[in-house]
Amino acid sequence: MTTAFITLGLFDILDILLVAFLLYQVYMLIKGTVAINIFVGLSLFYLMWLFVRALNMQLLSSILGQFIGVGVIALIIVFQPEIRRFLLLLGTRYNVSQRFNLHNWFALDERGIPDIEIRSVVGACEYMSKTKTGALIVIAKNMDLQSYADTGQILKARVSKNLLETIFFKNSPLHDGAVVWANSRLLAARCILPVSDDTNIPGSLGLRHRAAIGMTQATDSHVITVSEETGNISYVMGGNIKVRISPSELRTFLEGDFSSFII
Template sequence: MLSLFIHITFFDVIDILLFAFVLYKIYMLIKGSLAINIFVGIAIIYILWMAVRAFKMQLLAGLLGQIMGVGMIALVIVFQQEIRRFLLIIGSKYFAVNYRIKLLNLFKSQKKTKPPLNASSIIVALKNLSEKKTGALIVIANKMSLDNYSHIGDTLNANISSRLIEGIFNKESPLHDGAIIIYNNKISSARCILPISDKADLPAHYGTRHRAALGMSEYTDSIIIVVSEENGAISYAFDGKLHYDVSIEDIRKRLEEDFSLI
């Protein structure tokens, strides 16, 4: 037994750590969703398959082997949303947002190409919408392109103003359903449809807008702000987490982390 540890190399340690990291991220992606039960079931079948192979139970091993073979195809189908989300995280969030490489940070001042965000108008609109208990869903694009979502809605390409935002979400407005997307300090589109989070452990008081905000934050690096039409509570979603019933100052601080504000 001791000889096994003696022959472990540096690359073996790296291999184990990377494997553990991937498993952890897969777990975090499907945590709270119905997919976690499927994942556990597949893991149990795999462990059972390895056990019967070790005991040379040929018939059972062959049967479970066939199930595992077909299971790989089933995995892609069942977990297609989670796989897509995982690839999005690898390709954008971790390397472009969450875990910025220090070397790239040296050039941070040179790559600020985003125009300042008119946060003051957004905040005035949020205050008024909250007081009137008017539901709203506002997506503020960060680095990732949101063309797939903005093209579904109605193109506006309008300057940000509190009156326009309040007018869009007025219940009599034909644009009040769905979300508005703000990109490069412009309201690029309205009436946009967002992906709904499939997490199963969300609180009962989360409405459709909250679930849409959370779903959008799971797939993009956007900041999504929600105003509840039930109680006027302001919330925001970012990086797969929903911060419920926050203050206006919390919203401002969150925006300041990624944007220059005006």
Template structure:
């Protein structure tokens, strides 16, 4: 019977769809988009049920809603789509990627963070004095759009300069510091705040801004809490707390 014919192409088709669903799940899990996704899925199931039941008026109304579904999904899931495309572009445009050998650019980034010792010393010192700080370390994603919201410094990286910038009476302390290629590129920068409902309420705007940038770029974020003095490292939307200078240095190295 034709409806039970199953070929290798069908197997590949199912495997690709399954992979796409899994990647979508990975991209939106732990974010507000996950709840929105389930809401859209429930509306779609309701629409199917209404069509099967023969409720013409309700079916037409829900059909109009589903008709603009693709546009609505693009608008609602814009941050997740941006992050996923960034991940794909970064993976295949890097020097080790498929297109890296043709579109190779000068690469100064490595696995370890340039100036990690100075950063770790400054963060640990600010932790002991409960000086709030938010540091964004640029990787492959260009952070110029965020640097332009603050003041461009382009200064040599040093422990004392970092502490001086985040000193409470400093005019540059409010906002984020952006580091690029082992230098302090900008300070007093405004970062997008995350709308993830799963972020603990005890975390303030610094942490939310760190999560927000991490969700949209591949930057590494370091947050020093002004309330507790705790140090958090946020990478790819995931937060890790560090309790010592050695642990922070190991995380950055």
């Protein structure tokens, strides 16, 4: 009578599928970044440890095991930005803050963005596009952007076309940096945003676009950019960028994403 070398039950198959799914999500998060090289290196290191254990090489296995023992802490340190993005992805996808109505001053209320503000921002972007005035506008959604607002000049001013054009005018002391738009207010100007290290970003996109992509990777905010070189308007969300969009397309995006996104 022979027995199978490996027996697989329903929960074993489910376990394998869940691990495969998690590994795929990790790969998608770090694909195109320098973290993928670190991930491959750590994976090879772990496979080598398994290999020397299988060969019963006690000394080398013990040495490598010491590194494996602190591997979780090392992974948290090395992949801190990616872990943050992964948790943000889970929270955003399942609308945790929306379901429990956890809103604060820096997040949009249940009314979304009023149409008059959308028209003001679109009008300002259209003007800055024609005059090739660089602009970077962050639109808060559910996450608290206080830490980013604190890097700039707090305004708490009502949204208007003229104010945006004045802020980003090249001789204005507030033009260098981003504006944070939250809860019907221009919360702050001249804010510093995290810059994405994604190696797949085209070289034609400059630091302003990299900052926009980095901001949407670190938070659930959406970002509008106007290129100073070409005047092109771009819309960024979830680390994905739509380039060379028209003012009417920008308005459609804003109305679709912010007019009534609260459940």
